[in-house]
Amino acid sequence: MTRSSALPDTPTPLPRHLAVLVLLCMGCAFAGNHVAARVAFDDGAGVLLAILMRSGGTLLVLAMMVLWQRQNLRLPAGAWRWQLTLGLLIGAQSLCLYSAVARVPVALALLVANVFPILLALLTWALGGPRPTARTAALMGMILVGLVFVLEVPTRLSSEQSVGPQWLLGVCLAFCAACVFACALWITDHKLSQAHGSVRSLLTIAIVFSSVNLAGLTGALPGGFDLPATSTGWFALATLVVLYGTGFxxxxxSIPRLDMPRNAPVMNIEPLATLLIGWLVLDQMLNPGQVLGGAIVVTGIVMLTYRKTKRVEAAVADATD
Structure with missing residues (x-):
């Protein structure tokens, strides 16, 4: 690692109870961001508009931080194409997840999107990494069983009623978000690990912001820049920007002081917080079987990621749903 890309001396970690509290608050902030997005979408706001405002606000603050720290924006040789790919993947992940949130209950979308650790483990194996252990495979099976309950697969298969195109599309989009995010984490871990975290984060958000603008200007997603119909939608968009920007x-x-390899699984509070906030704000509530499935999924993800969180430290500032 060159001197310009070396990180400063590691700060003293926070006491664990404070680190856990910070991560719990950040998980709840990201959950609130998704619920606020659904409120804005229900009021007529376009998906691209929400992503543009979210990424724009974060980009502005992050740019000021990088300038204040006087960070060099140069990347290691050969890293620019991977940085561009990472930014486009994070933009696609945001688009898929917000589009899913607009179509299905927010908690359901988040639970499906949070299967990315399974996809990351399989992707790493497929690209020459270590084969998943028997423990990992068992936990993957546990998560999939939980998803069967979350998605009410037995009930829907036995029902004569049609699943509905919006429900099916929403679930598929949430799964696409998980796939794209797994690819983004792999690139961060294997191709951009030498880049300074603040520079990587700034460039990633800048690419997301630029790509969303381009998509809107070219009309790639009709209605993507639609404005909210009432003040409720505008307030929801403002809340979304504040919650996501603050969390990010x-x-x-705080990452250097949060002992992420030990505490990162706490961030899996997000789907559960989404379930509670979605019930309070949107009156969206999963049935008991779905709640049980959600608990199984979150438990499996926590156990699966407990020993695999080093890559989260590098990537968590680049994106998160």
């Missing part, structure tokens, strides 16, 4: 920046600043 606080997490970005």
């Amino acid at each position: 920046i606080v997490l970005f600043i």
